[in-house]
Amino acid sequence: MKKQSNLSRLLSYAGGHKILTWLSWILSVVSALLALVPFWYIWRIIHDLLEAAPDFFRADQTASYGWSAVLFAVLSVLVYIAALMCSHLSAFRIASNIRKELLRHIASLPLGTIEKYGSGKLRRIVNTSSAAAETYLAHRLPDKAGAIATPVGLLFLLLVFDWRLGLLSLIPVILGFLIMMRMTGPDMEAKMKEYQNALSDMSNEAVEYVRGIPVVKTFGQSVYSFKRFKASIDNYEKWVIAYTKTLRLPMMFYTTAINGVFAFLIAGGIFLSRNGVSNDLLLNLIFYIIITPVIGTTLTKIMFMSEDAMIVTDALSRIDTILDEKPLAESAAHTIPSSHSITLEHVTFSYDGQKDALSDLSLSIPSGQVAALVGPSGGGKTTLAGIAARFFDPQKGRVLIGDVDIRQISKEDLMNQVSFVFQNSRLIKSSILENVRMARPDASRQEVFQALEAAQCMDIIEKLPDGIDTVIGADGIYLSGGEQQRIAIARAILKNAPVLILDEATAFADPDNEVRVQQALSTLSRGKTVLMIAHRLSSITGADCIYVMQDGKITESGTHAELLQKNGLFAHMWRNYSEAAEWKIEKEENV
Numbered sequence: 001m002k003k004q005s006n007l008s009r010l011l012s013y014a015g016g017h018k019i020l021t022w023l024s025w026i027l028s029v030v031s032a033l034l035a036l037v038p039f040w041y042i043w044r045i046i047h048d049l050l051e052a053a054p055d056f057f058r059a060d061q062t063a064s065y066g067w068s069a070v071l072f073a074v075l076s077v078l079v080y081i082a083a084l085m086c087s088h089l090s091a092f093r094i095a096s097n098i099r100k101e102l103l104r105h106i107a108s109l110p111l112g113t114i115e116k117y118g119s120g121k122l123r124r125i126v127n128t129s130s131a132a133a134e135t136y137l138a139h140r141l142p143d144k145a146g147a148i149a150t151p152v153g154l155l156f157l158l159l160v161f162d163w164r165l166g167l168l169s170l171i172p173v174i175l176g177f178l179i180m181m182r183m184t185g186p187d188m189e190a191k192m193k194e195y196q197n198a199l200s201d202m203s204n205e206a207v208e209y210v211r212g213i214p215v216v217k218t219f220g221q222s223v224y225s226f227k228r229f230k231a232s233i234d235n236y237e238k239w240v241i242a243y244t245k246t247l248r249l250p251m252m253f254y255t256t257a258i259n260g261v262f263a264f265l266i267a268g269g270i271f272l273s274r275n276g277v278s279n280d281l282l283l284n285l286i287f288y289i290i291i292t293p294v295i296g297t298t299l300t301k302i303m304f305m306s307e308d309a310m311i312v313t314d315a316l317s318r319i320d321t322i323l324d325e326k327p328l329a330e331s332a333a334h335t336i337p338s339s340h341s342i343t344l345e346h347v348t349f350s351y352d353g354q355k356d357a358l359s360d361l362s363l364s365i366p367s368g369q370v371a372a373l374v375g376p377s378g379g380g381k382t383t384l385a386g387i388a389a390r391f392f393d394p395q396k397g398r399v400l401i402g403d404v405d406i407r408q409i410s411k412e413d414l415m416n417q418v419s420f421v422f423q424n425s426r427l428i429k430s431s432i433l434e435n436v437r438m439a440r441p442d443a444s445r446q447e448v449f450q451a452l453e454a455a456q457c458m459d460i461i462e463k464l465p466d467g468i469d470t471v472i473g474a475d476g477i478y479l480s481g482g483e484q485q486r487i488a489i490a491r492a493i494l495k496n497a498p499v500l501i502l503d504e505a506t507a508f509a510d511p512d513n514e515v516r517v518q519q520a521l522s523t524l525s526r527g528k529t530v531l532m533i534a535h536r537l538s539s540i541t542g543a544d545c546i547y548v549m550q551d552g553k554i555t556e557s558g559t560h561a562e563l564l565q566k567n568g569l570f571a572h573m574w575r576n577y578s579e580a581a582e583w584k585i586e587k588e589e590n591v
């Protein structure tokens with residue numbers, strides 16, 4: 001398939017505003033040509049000054065040349081402003097359409113894919129990449145049209161008055177172009193990509209670091225947690241320095257070449273006047289010295305345009321990495337399950353296509369029963385919970401709710417059937433009322449209150465200045481991890497979905513919060529089919545079935561008593577857990 005150019009890619013988002021982009025280019029060309037007209041008047045003024053005998057010098061005519069030069073300069077600026085207005089209007093529309101398409105696509109992606117990127121990276125792609133496209137369209141493209149028109153007009157001016165001086169002025173321009181091509185070649189493009197990658201990683205790490213500060217403070221791990229962020233800063237520094245160093249020499253030669261036009265002209269002037277200075281030569285030399293700075297400005301504009309073109313190529317490829325992510329396949333048949341059992345049949349799933357995180361795994365949780373997942377870290381518990389909530393589709397096997405394959409259930413229906421409360425349940429920057437009501441937008445205030453009450457949240461509401469109308473995240477109002485989780489549980493209670501997927505929280509700052517979260521979870525779980533990742537073995541002694549997971553497989557299953565009797569991994573984990581709990585109680589008694 002033929003690769004679309006950056007421009008046609010960008011313009012495909014313009015809709016009816018495409019015409020404004022074309023118009024901005026035409027106006028920019030007109031403005032660039034108008035900007036050269038004053039130089040012709042300047043030449044006339046110098047000509048009159050040098051040629052006319054003092055008695056015949058016509059001050060009024062010279063003044064009119066001066067005014068005409070000013071008039072054309074002002075006209076050029078006004079036309080340029082009109083060009084920018086057109087280009088900005090179209091650029092805003094294009095960037096906004098890119099953002100909308102990205103957000104629409106992100107919303108259709110499996111939650112697992114979204115987690116894979118991390119919110120920092122996604123934010124950067126949505127905001128920064130579309131902003132890069134906006135700058136390119138709003139400024140660089142009209143400048144490009146102008147910058148191409150200027151050398152054409154300039155070439156005409158340079159050759160028409162004195163072709164010898166004109167050619168001399170062109171030597172540094174050609175040198176500058178050659179150096180510039182080196183600075184914007186494929187090598188630099190690769191370096192620019194690495195630089196942008198490093199910037200993106202640093203942004204992601206910064207977001208993750210700031211988000212993790214409460215946990216870091218709780219566990220006093222500041223140095224360790226800072227390590228990844230620091231490594232990303234070091235990596236960024238490495239690429240910035242590499243990029244700058246590669247540019248150092250060519251940039252030096254480039255600046256010398258384009259600013260050296262005077263040297264070429266003066267040397268040429270001396271050579272051409274070896275048999276005496278004529279008025280014409282002096283006139284043209286002065287004129288060329290006045291006009292040549294335009295060459296430098298134009299070349300520099302073109303150079304920055306090439307850099308921006310590289311940035312926009314990189315931005316578009318980042319946008320494409322998101323748009324190329326496959327959304328979850330949606331079935332046309334909107335089947336609603338009649339019962340709420342959870343079944344996994346021979347499920348195999350791998351994140352990277354190499355190592356299986358779940359391997360030929362089968363289990364069945366009858367409707368209304370509680371199943372707990374336990375096992376060593378990395379065993380596949382989170383992956384299994386994610387597969388059951390359709391964060392990902394397995395490569396092999398299938399997941400059923402009732403007797404329906406979850407791929408046959410529409411996204412909305414599935415979300416109505418399944419609630420999940422994970423450790424990092426996030427709240428949005430809105431009131432508690434709105435945060436809870438997200439689960440069921442038509443719920444009354446009274447119903448939200450009841451859900452909050454059932455989730456043991458009344459102590460949180462009472463201490464907030466505006467009760468359930470308090471906006472979280474504003475005016476320094478923040479909730480602890482356990483408090484946030486209780487609000488998330490209230491949300492799930494209000495939703496009242498028949499299937500519940502839970503990740504029991506591991507870290508609590510205070511025991512009061514821990515007890516309340518456990519109470520809220522048991523209210524939430526009542527009468528539901530529950531799949532729960534358990535970290536505290538004591539909280540699942542009553543579970544209908546406990547699955548022990550290791551290396552992506554279920555190695556043991558049964559009730560608490562049955563597993564203790566088997567005397568396998570679970571019994572070993574239980575002994576360790578009980579010893580640790582006793583040790584903790586003894587320690588607290590001795591305090």
Ligand SMILES: Nc1ncnc2c1ncn2[C@@H]1O[C@H](COP(=O)(O)OP(=O)(O)OP(=O)(O)O)[C@@H](O)[C@H]1O
Nearest residue numbers: 116351352357375376377378379380381382383384
């Ligand atoms: N996003 C990911 N990309 C690649 N591999 C992953 C990803 N998430 C988990 N894994 C891998 O999949 C395997 C199962 O991980 P999973 O998080 O499901 O285990 P877990 O039992 O929940 O562990 P923990 O108790 O530590 O949370 C591990 O080998 C892990 O390294």
